[in-house]
Amino acid sequence: MIVCKFGGSSVASTAQLKKVKDIILSDENRQIVIVSAPGKCFKDDVKVTDLLYECNSIVQKNLSCREVFKKVAERYVEIAKGFKLDVKELNAVLDGVRFNIDAGRGTDYTASRGEYLSAYLFSQVLGWSFLDTADVIIINPDGTVAPESYDLIKRAIIPGKKYVIPGFYGATSNGQVKTFSRGGSDITGAIFARALGATLYENWTDVSGIYAADPRLISNARVIPELTYKQVRELSDVGASVFHEEAIAPIYERQIPIQIKNTNQPEDKGTLIVPETSSKDLIGVSGKTGFSALRVSKLMLFKKYGARHAMLTMMHIFGVRPSYSLYGIDSIVWYFESKMASISVAKAMCDRLKKEFELDEVTVVPDQAVVGLVGDMTSTSYIDAAVALRKANIDINSINYGASEVTTLFFINDKDLNPAINAIYEACF
Amino acid sequence: MIVCKFGGSSVASTAQLKKVKDIILSDENRQIVIVSAPGKCFKDDVKVTDLLYECNSIVQKNLSCREVFKKVAERYVEIAKGFKLDVKELNAVLDGVRFNIDAGRGTDYTASRGEYLSAYLFSQVLGWSFLDTADVIIINPDGTVAPESYDLIKRAIIPGKKYVIPGFYGATSNGQVKTFSRGGSDITGAIFARALGATLYENWTDVSGIYAADPRLISNARVIPELTYKQVRELSDVGASVFHEEAIAPIYERQIPIQIKNTNQPEDKGTLIVPETSSKDLIGVSGKTGFSALRVSKLMLFKKYGARHAMLTMMHIFGVRPSYSLYGIDSIVWYFESKMASISVAKAMCDRLKKEFELDEVTVVPDQAVVGLVGDMTSTSYIDAAVALRKANIDINSINYGASEVTTLFFINDKDLNPAINAIYEACF
Incomplete structure (x- = not known):
């Protein structure tokens, strides 16, 4: 069984989500899909999560986020229309979310709605089940994952059934929505991969893997075909970004390999992160x-x-x-x-x-x-x-x-x- | 005023002490002389301090050290004879020391008698005053020097008068003789240099300075003409031996330069240890x-x-x-x-x-x-x-x-x- 996570650019538009759908359906082992909030569709576009943070600022001034939230809603409605889905139910869900934000459910709740709506909508697209991570991932006050989360997930997931799941958040032990650090959908994927004993954790993004050097700097930088958990963790520590370093911890013990792939070029080999390698390469x-x-x-x-x-x-x-x-x-x-x-x-x-x-x-x-x-x-x-x-x-x-x-x-x-x-x-x- | 310290090989025999005497008398600024215990006179000779440790082991078995102490006494008597001194008083002093060792005055007392006798005898040779460091250097339980020692020294030394002083030891706050770590005469010299505000601390030994590398390994290793306190401290830390690294601390604040010289080749320039250097050399x-x-x-x-x-x-x-x-x-x-x-x-x-x-x-x-x-x-x-x-x-x-x-x-x-x-x-x- 493969757990796959799709990043913000992969779920930014109908066109992107069609690629994602093709990828998912091309391998029936892809049973658990984690999604981020829609990212930018074009260069000067605004990410849904940034719009939500804007909503949060407005609500903190005791105003309604109605106007800004409209932009959020439009993004999802557009996608729904692209997939020819009935938008009535979606609109009801969007209204509910906006109401809760205005009602002061707080920063973490607000920030996490991008993923929530993304997963809800994409579960409709695929006709798969939706699972809210607020019910199964418990995040400790220090930001680490409470061990009982793994049991909760195992009990919530019905074997053989397929799920679309929002990344980026869980809940505190008393049920309040709580987010991971930014980019934390990678962590959600890792938690599910571990809980369900996945054979592979696929991380779909908009680049063809981890580069040996920043490609903005070294135009012909090569993609690293294979590296170890330790190497990716230390490369991240000194600034390389592609995979969230905290996402390694959950699967480190279980030694589940991580495959970084490009949604826009799924034929590219990507980068494989493994527990150990015999390679002596830089x-x-x-x-x-x-x-x-x-x-x-x-x-x-x-x-x-x-x-x-x-x-x-x-x-x-x-x-x-x-x-x-x-x-x-x-x-x-x-x-x-x-x-x-x-x-x-x-x-x-x-x-x-x-x-x-x-x-x-x-x-x-x-x-x-x-x-x-x-x-x-x-x-x-x-x-x-x-x-x-x-x-x-x-x-x-x-x-x-x-x-x-x-x-x-x-x-x-x-x-x-x-x-x-x-x-x-x-x-x- | 120059404080000069002479190491074990410099005071090992009459011949060596004659060189020392010439060196001291060639510059009237050399007013305070610190001496070690006599070292080896020839390759398989035994250092006086090692003989004294042997005495200590014997006494700890409740036996008398008389036989081994004879070898100690012989070394001093021979030197005294070399300088044509009356040995009657020396013999009385030696007897007293042996009696105290046998009476169980302890390891530190015993080990320190080499320096004590060395200074006593050489003060006779020069006709200078003798000062027992047990009366003026207070050593804390952790081996550091109690700050009041500097005042005690200043009060004990009569300006203009010249002294020969034993290295290697002081006393605890309740007056029991206590030694520094082996090679600690360098520390004694540094303490006197600081207490008396010396313009220079000369450290006379049997090599012509600090070598850039161990001369047993690099036969043509050069002598370092000048280096800083920090450099000598760090060079010592990684194994270079010539100057006791703990001897830097007392004079570090006062920035008194240290001159390493060779008793056997006093014309050699030696090594100068200074607070700062403009040299960019290795x-x-x-x-x-x-x-x-x-x-x-x-x-x-x-x-x-x-x-x-x-x-x-x-x-x-x-x-x-x-x-x-x-x-x-x-x-x-x-x-x-x-x-x-x-x-x-x-x-x-x-x-x-x-x-x-x-x-x-x-x-x-x-x-x-x-x-x-x-x-x-x-x-x-x-x-x-x-x-x-x-x-x-x-x-x-x-x-x-x-x-x-x-x-x-x-x-x-x-x-x-x-x-x-x-x-x-x-x-x-």
């Missing part, structure tokens, strides 16, 4: 900007046990939680997202750290970027990458090699990110 | 073996705040305190001294970590070595070093670059340490 390179480096040093810094933990605790008071860290003999560099601390907060944090821990030096260096080279790190390609960066006159501020079996991290200046990706791609791929 | 490369790598990984490892601290706490229960650490996206590698945990303890620790933190993987890899390349790290020589290691077919297990402004750390297999130092020295120096 997988990809990705990076992201927006970090600051907090550098501290003190003679015999680590003679005092617990010093680094105490410093981290202090940093958290200032709202700073580092994404990456390198520990030297008498010094540390922590990379954190610059948005976590304004210049004045960063300064106050430095002053406090310096005083409290009697540090010799504390500085915050803004405008840092991280680049991750992902693949089998027993190769020495990371050395080629370093040589290539030097040749391109790019300053390397830090290198972390060997902590991970799949990723080498390079830290550089923001402005050098694109040239760095280019240099590494050229040298290593 | 300084040296050093390494040490005997580490194990503890590798852990878990998907989304750091989503839970405090995970790494909790793991470190658990490791400490098993007696493991890592010397070096690298944190990846979902994985960590900690390098710890292998002697901290037997194979069975390491296994038990892995099992416990795996269970407690639900880790995906936990392994301990033995036989690891660290290599530090020290110098101004804004240069890119560390890339040349990596390339050289690859060319020499040496596997690099981890690289930590950028955490420190002065050191890049390479982690390799034990067996590759010497070839690695060779390859790096050849490529970078």
Whole structure:
């Protein structure tokens, strides 16, 4: 049995949904379909979810979202008409949703209606059953999935029957609709794949797989044919986007493979994410900007046990939680997202750290970027990458090699990110 | 005013002490002299301190150390005779010391008598004053120097008067003799230099300075003319020995320069350790073996705040305190001294970590070595070093670059340490 998830662009219009329908019906193992909210139909179009967030803002000002919600409704009505469905029932459902939004059911309820309506409508198109995830996915206060969700799903799904299911949300333990982070339909698909013991989790999107480098940057970047859970997780962590990294956790233990496919070019091989691979290849390179480096040093810094933990605790008071860290003999560099601390907060944090821990030096260096080279790190390609960066006159501020079996991290200046990706791609791929 | 410290080989015999005397008298600014215990006079000779530890073992078995102590006494008597001193008083002092050792004054008292007698005797040779450091240096239970020591020293030293002072020990706050770690006479010198505001701290030894690489390995290794406190501290941390790293702390704040000189070749320029340098040069490369790598990984490892601290706490229960650490996206590698945990303890620790933190993987890899390349790290020589290691077919297990402004750390297999130092020295120096 295959669980397949279709992203926003795949369900944006009648034309797109016809492709989706063809894909689904071409393999009878595709029994569970998760859908996102309709995305953009054209470049300057607005995603349904963004319209819904707009509705939410209006309602929070104690006004009715009626006018904006009309645009939401139009999207679904148009699709229904495209499939020659009777729109009377749909209109009643739309009215009910609008009423609930106006009645103040809250941000998560409102934001999740794009998926809800998408799944409701597409279940009509296919003549399949609809299942509301608010009834079966319980989301903990920290955003993780409560384990009992898997049982609830198993009990709700009748074997042999086929379902269309909304992505992106579940409910709190007391039944209030609660969403995952944006792009969370990938997580919903993973939860169903795990709960139902799927043989494959298909993730249909608008690109032909995960690219070895951002194709906006490297025009001829190749699609990665196969990579591991770990590799996709670490590639995501350093900025590559295609598959939601939190969607790996639910199926990690069950080792269900994930197939990324392109709805618009279903004949393309796509990318297969597997538990283990024997490939010794490099997988990809990705990076992201927006970090600051907090550098501290003190003679015999680590003679005092617990010093680094105490410093981290202090940093958290200032709202700073580092994404990456390198520990030297008498010094540390922590990379954190610059948005976590304004210049004045960063300064106050430095002053406090310096005083409290009697540090010799504390500085915050803004405008840092991280680049991750992902693949089998027993190769020495990371050395080629370093040589290539030097040749391109790019300053390397830090290198972390060997902590991970799949990723080498390079830290550089923001402005050098694109040239760095280019240099590494050229040298290593 | 110059504080000068003479190491064990410099005070091992009459011949050596004559060189020391010439050095001291050639500059009247040399007013405070710290001495170690006599070292070896020839290759298979025994250091006085080792003889004293032997005395201590004997006394702990409730026997008299008389026979072994005779060998200690002979060393001093011989020196006294070499300087044509009356040995009657010396013999009385030696008898007193032996009596106290036999009376059970303890390990630290016993071990420190080499320096005590050395300073006593050499003060007679020079006709200078003797000052017992047990009266002026207070050592805290954790081995650090109590701040009041600096005042005690200032009050004990009469300006203009010249002193010979024993290295290596002080006393606890209730007056019991307590030693520093082995080689701790360097620390004593640093404490006096700081307390008295010396313009220079001279450290006289049997080599012509700090070498850029171990001269037993690189026969033509050059002497480092100048380096910073930080650089010498980090070079020491990765195995280079010449100057005791804990001796930097006392004079770090006062920024007193340290001159390493060779008693046997006083005309050699030696090595100058300074607070700051404008030099952009590489300084040296050093390494040490005997580490194990503890590798852990878990998907989304750091989503839970405090995970790494909790793991470190658990490791400490098993007696493991890592010397070096690298944190990846979902994985960590900690390098710890292998002697901290037997194979069975390491296994038990892995099992416990795996269970407690639900880790995906936990392994301990033995036989690891660290290599530090020290110098101004804004240069890119560390890339040349990596390339050289690859060319020499040496596997690099981890690289930590950028955490420190002065050191890049390479982690390799034990067996590759010497070839690695060779390859790096050849490529970078």
